[in-house]
Amino acid sequence: MDLHFTTDVPTDDEREAIDAVLGPDEASSPDGAPRVAMQNRGTPERRSLVLPALHALQAREGWISPGGLNHIARRLGVPPAELFGVATFYAMFSVEKRPKTVVHVCDDVVCRVNGATEVAMACRERIGPTHEENEGLMWIKSPCLGLCERAPAVLIQKAGRGRGNETLAPATTEWIRASVEDKKLVVEPPLLVGPATGRRLLARVGVVDPMSLDAYRAHGGYAALRRAIDIGPSLTIREVKDAKLLGRGGAAFPTGVKWEAVAQQPARPHYVVCNADESEPGTFKDRVVMEGDPFALVEAMTIAGYAMAAEKGFIYLRGEYPLAKALLENAIAAARVRGFLGDNVMGAGFRFDLELRCGAGAYICGEETALFNSLEGKRGEPRNKPPFPASHGLFGKPTGINNVETLVNVNLILGMGATAYAALGTPGSTGTRLFCVSGHIERPGTYEVDCGTPLSRLLEMAGGVRPGRTIKAILLGGAAGGFIGPNELDLPLSFEAARERGVTLGSGVVAVFDQSVDLVDTLLRIAQFFRDESCGQCVPCRVGTVRQEEALHRIAQKRTLGTLGDEVKLLDEIGQVMKDASICGLGQTAASAIQSAVTRLKVFEGGA
Amino acid sequence: MSTQGYVSVDAPVRMITMDVDGRPVKVREGTTILEACKTAEIDTPTLCYASNLTPVNACRVCVVELEGARVLVPACARKAEAGMKVKTDTERVRHSRRLVLEFLGSSVDLSTASKSTHEWIATYEANPARFGADASMPPPPAASAAGETASHDRDHAEPGHHASPDVSSAATVAQAPKLDNDLYMRDYSKCILCYKCVEACGDDAQNTFAIGVAGRGFDARISTEFVVPLTDSACVYCGNCIGVCPTGALMFNTEYRMRKDGTWDESKQKVTSTICPYCGVGCDLELHVQANEIVKVTSPADNSVTSGHLCIKGRFGFSFVGNK
Numbered sequence: 001m002d003l004h005f006t007t008d009v010p011t012d013d014e015r016e017a018i019d020a021v022l023g024p025d026e027a028s029s030p031d032g033a034p035r036v037a038m039q040n041r042g043t044p045e046r047r048s049l050v051l052p053a054l055h056a057l058q059a060r061e062g063w064i065s066p067g068g069l070n071h072i073a074r075r076l077g078v079p080p081a082e083l084f085g086v087a088t089f090y091a092m093f094s095v096e097k098r099p100k101t102v103v104h105v106c107d108d109v110v111c112r113v114n115g116a117t118e119v120a121m122a123c124r125e126r127i128g129p130t131h132e133e134n135e136g137l138m139w140i141k142s143p144c145l146g147l148c149e150r151a152p153a154v155l156i157q158k159a160g161r162g163r164g165n166e167t168l169a170p171a172t173t174e175w176i177r178a179s180v181e182d183k184k185l186v187v188e189p190p191l192l193v194g195p196a197t198g199r200r201l202l203a204r205v206g207v208v209d210p211m212s213l214d215a216y217r218a219h220g221g222y223a224a225l226r227r228a229i230d231i232g233p234s235l236t237i238r239e240v241k242d243a244k245l246l247g248r249g250g251a252a253f254p255t256g257v258k259w260e261a262v263a264q265q266p267a268r269p270h271y272v273v274c275n276a277d278e279s280e281p282g283t284f285k286d287r288v289v290m291e292g293d294p295f296a297l298v299e300a301m302t303i304a305g306y307a308m309a310a311e312k313g314f315i316y317l318r319g320e321y322p323l324a325k326a327l328l329e330n331a332i333a334a335a336r337v338r339g340f341l342g343d344n345v346m347g348a349g350f351r352f353d354l355e356l357r358c359g360a361g362a363y364i365c366g367e368e369t370a371l372f373n374s375l376e377g378k379r380g381e382p383r384n385k386p387p388f389p390a391s392h393g394l395f396g397k398p399t400g401i402n403n404v405e406t407l408v409n410v411n412l413i414l415g416m417g418a419t420a421y422a423a424l425g426t427p428g429s430t431g432t433r434l435f436c437v438s439g440h441i442e443r444p445g446t447y448e449v450d451c452g453t454p455l456s457r458l459l460e461m462a463g464g465v466r467p468g469r470t471i472k473a474i475l476l477g478g479a480a481g482g483f484i485g486p487n488e489l490d491l492p493l494s495f496e497a498a499r500e501r502g503v504t505l506g507s508g509v510v511a512v513f514d515q516s517v518d519l520v521d522t523l524l525r526i527a528q529f530f531r532d533e534s535c536g537q538c539v540p541c542r543v544g545t546v547r548q549e550e551a552l553h554r555i556a557q558k559r560t561l562g563t564l565g566d567e568v569k570l571l572d573e574i575g576q577v578m579k580d581a582s583i584c585g586l587g588q589t590a591a592s593a594i595q596s597a598v599t600r601l602k603v604f605e606g607g608a
Numbered sequence: 609m610s611t612q613g614y615v616s617v618d619a620p621v622r623m624i625t626m627d628v629d630g631r632p633v634k635v636r637e638g639t640t641i642l643e644a645c646k647t648a649e650i651d652t653p654t655l656c657y658a659s660n661l662t663p664v665n666a667c668r669v670c671v672v673e674l675e676g677a678r679v680l681v682p683a684c685a686r687k688a689e690a691g692m693k694v695k696t697d698t699e700r701v702r703h704s705r706r707l708v709l710e711f712l713g714s715s716v717d718l719s720t721a722s723k724s725t726h727e728w729i730a731t732y733e734a735n736p737a738r739f740g741a742d743a744s745m746p747p748p749p750a751a752s753a754a755g756e757t758a759s760h761d762r763d764h765a766e767p768g769h770h771a772s773p774d775v776s777s778a779a780t781v782a783q784a785p786k787l788d789n790d791l792y793m794r795d796y797s798k799c800i801l802c803y804k805c806v807e808a809c810g811d812d813a814q815n816t817f818a819i820g821v822a823g824r825g826f827d828a829r830i831s832t833e834f835v836v837p838l839t840d841s842a843c844v845y846c847g848n849c850i851g852v853c854p855t856g857a858l859m860f861n862t863e864y865r866m867r868k869d870g871t872w873d874e875s876k877q878k879v880t881s882t883i884c885p886y887c888g889v890g891c892d893l894e895l896h897v898q899a900n901e902i903v904k905v906t907s908p909a910d911n912s913v914t915s916g917h918l919c920i921k922g923r924f925g926f927s928f929v930g931n932k
């Protein structure tokens with residue numbers, strides 16, 4: 001196969017930034033040659049450097065230039081048209097020239113009731129309309145940045161040598177100004193994690209220095225891996241099964257069953273992957289774990305690799321988490337130096353290493369098969385299932401993929417033993433769970449409670465709504481979850497109770513709205529989110545999310561086609577086909593929050 | 609439409625029995641539910657499926673109800689298994705098929721789409737206009753909400769951002785046709801994003817990779833790198849993408865011009881089969897002739913030599929002969 005290139009060549013700067021990721025360029029055909037013969041399309045692992053290379057180019061230049069794209073395409077043996085398709089999939093990459101500093105202002109469901117409007121107004125005053133350059137600056141609105149407990153949140157994408165992205169929350173105009181001018185005024189506020197009693201997964205967060213492996217070990221770190229090595233891989237899996245751990249990423253699949261399925265696959269190699277994409281609006285618990293206790297994730301991944309006979313693991317981290325990225329990089333490097341990763345982990349004679357990869361602004365890449373495609377350097381489009389990841393995962397190989405919170409639970413299980421762990425929570429939902437409490441609430445933060453704790457108790461822990469206010473609605477499980485009303489606060493926070501009540505705990509989102517919220521406005525934002533985040537592969541979701549948003553806007557603007565009842569019925573029909581016929585969970589749940597607002601909150605009864 | 613399976617002829621053929629609409633159906637192991645439906649003589653609508661391409665199962669018009677599955681499954685891609693129980697004509701199935709056709713009809717210009725597409729629209733009583741637009745009508749220039757919107761040009765849409773919807777009409781994929789070379793044109797207002805052209809240009813046939821899917825969500829589109837004209841792209845004008853396109857989004861310039869002039873008339877066309885004389889491979893060609901001129905060249909998708917795919921000489925060599 002020949003690769004064909006346009007005449008665009010990279011600048012020296014662009015070449016340097018890309019080659020820093022891809023290694024020295026020893027190819028015989030230089031940039032600028034119109035045709036380059038490819039012996040083959042390169043190994044899949046090599047192709048998986050597409051995302052890191054695009055990140056390097058974007059971080060240096062502020063955009064994906066034609067010359068830079070050609071250079072990456074030539075070096076990795078990927079056709080330029082295909083690479084363009086990859087680059088244009090991600091919101092953090094721009095294929096149009098952009099200023100080197102771009103301010104992303106979160107206007108998602110939580111921030112928009114907690115100060116986002118003021119931040120947006122300040123940006124409009126100082127910079128101008130969104131998407132337009134003004135004196136080297138641009139601002140655009142963003143979906144949830146995973147910092148909801150400290151709303152309003154802002155991400156500043158800063159390109160250029162020696163610069164890097166930064167998040168600010170709560171964002172003030174002073175901080176934004178300081179950050180765009182590269183002044184180091186910003187102090188990271190403490191992680192908000194609720195009272196110390198009852199914290200097991202979060203025991204070290206805010207207590208132990210997240211940069212220090214010694215501090216981690218002094219507080220019980222690596223005891224779990226030691227125990228796993230002592231009992232061996234199959235008993236380790238047995239422990240996870242006996243603990244009845246269910247996945248915390250949303251689907252509540254039994255983790256031990258998944259691990260066993262991967263371990264038993266004859267095909268080699270096996271991979272383990274940590275899903276740290278956390279982009280469900282209202283979710284921030286995984287970020288808190290990674291920022292507060294990064295070594296715990298590294299240890300848990302090592303146990304997963306040991307148990308499932310994988311020598312290589314990947315952590316796929318949401319691209320908008322610069323602090324978690326720095327802390328995980330440090331943790332991985334430190335673990336490697338001290339023999340907790342590498343050819344002979346803890347001297348126990350097994351090999352395991354970890355790589356950190358960053359997403360680039362695409363909620364869909366949290367869907368496990370889309371995540372694999374993204375990691376492989378392809379568009380983050382979900383795959384049809386079956387086959388399932390346990391047999392056909394990353395690079396088509398058996399892969400164990402788990403959420404961050406699921407994984408750190410394994411440390412806890414091995415530390416206290418499966419029996420003691422299974423005694424926590426309820427028989428159907430063992431252990432503790434992290435909840436992301438945000439919105440109109442006195443003390444927003446990540447709260448760890450035993451599974452089965454009533455929602456009302458969780459809200460009490462978080463200080464309840466502000467004095468004089470009352471709860472109007474709670475969004476449970478994120479945009480893919482659903483609303484409940486103030487009459488349902490007795491809900492026990494367990495999988496089985498949620499299922500029985502027809503709600504989902506999803507990724508642990510508990511976004512609280514008091515009577516001041518404009519619910520229709522919230523629904524419009526959710527509909528916008530799904531329309532923006534659909535990968536576009538299948539018709540029910542690609543067009544359905546558009547038609548759903550349009551119908552809601554017609555309702556909100558009182559420009560209904562027919563009666564309000566007709567529009568509500570149309571919404572229901574759209575929701576039905578998305579749920580029934582979409583390829584993946586995004587389309588299948590794109591209508592659920594809106595439908596729940598219609599059926600549980602009666603949002604449109606008595607008019608919009 | 610042909611529904612050949614993917615079983616190699618050398619493999620020992622095992623037959624399995626499954627249940628379609630209450631009737632037992634015997635099919636070869638390894639084929640799809642679609643094949644089973646065909647064996648049972650049940651017409652199943654398909655848009656993104658083609659016998660000569662890897663299934664992408666993206667359009668979802670072929671969905672059926674599979675006992676035990678939470679959601680509907682695509683007949684074209686789901687492997688048939690012994691004992692499966694499939695229903696093809698339930699209210700749920702009809703609803704999904706109808707809505708998929710309505711979603712496409714309301715957002716894409718289907719005026720030159722295959723005859724069967726229009727038959728399915730009638731069968732499922734799809735009414736695309738009920739969302740407030742009929743995409744085969746020329747759309748009003750997109751009105752963008754003041755100040756707040758990203759670029760409205762589909763070729764430059766930013767992932768993760770879109771203009772606030774215009775409540776007076778339903779969004780469509782309308783954009784100007786691309787006439788950038790002498791041989792064929794691309795009108796992506798007619799594109800249902802079935803991925804067939806990308807597959808035909810890439811791994812499945814041509815290995816040229818001149819085009820890919822760019823952008824995401826409703827803004828996903830077929831594009832060259834940085835939207836360069838085909839003449840600056842890797843395209844070698846094999847026309848295989850035209851051959852697989854189900855909607856007429858990709859069209860010989862001859863056909864495009866004649867349609868514009870109102871002279872295109874399939875009832876007056878004769879199709880002559882012949883062997884391509886240019887090289888020794890011996891590809892089968894179908895010459896579509898109207899008024900003594902070759903207006904289009906195709907090759908049958910089930911042909912053992914070509915699988916429907918040709919090169920520039922076979923595809924366009926004749927049209928030069930006839931037309932210039």
Ligand SMILES: Cc1cc2nc3c(=O)[nH]c(=O)nc-3n(C[C@H](O)[C@H](O)[C@H](O)COP(=O)(O)O)c2cc1C
Nearest residue numbers: 247248249275277278279366367368402403406585
């Ligand atoms: C649209 C979509 C987004 C998702 N995002 C995430 C995510 O950000 N993090 C996550 O752990 N799981 C996410 N999931 C769920 C994963 O597909 C998968 O179920 C999970 O990673 C499995 O891990 P677990 O068993 O530990 O929960 C998402 C699913 C869908 C459909």
Ligand code: SF4
Nearest residue numbers: 535537538541584587
């Ligand atoms: S449901 Fe939506 S996100 Fe999922 S594959 Fe289909 S278009 Fe993509």
Ligand code: SF4
Nearest residue numbers: 809843844846847849
């Ligand atoms: S004509 Fe051939 S090479 Fe050109 S885009 Fe179509 S399939 Fe690809």
Ligand code: SF4
Nearest residue numbers: 799800802803805853
């Ligand atoms: S141009 Fe034609 S073949 Fe290509 S994706 Fe669109 S409809 Fe399918």
Ligand code: FES
Nearest residue numbers: 106111144145148
């Ligand atoms: S950070 Fe703004 S809603 Fe989550």
Ligand code: FES
Nearest residue numbers: 656665667668684
């Ligand atoms: S024909 Fe089956 S999904 Fe398109």
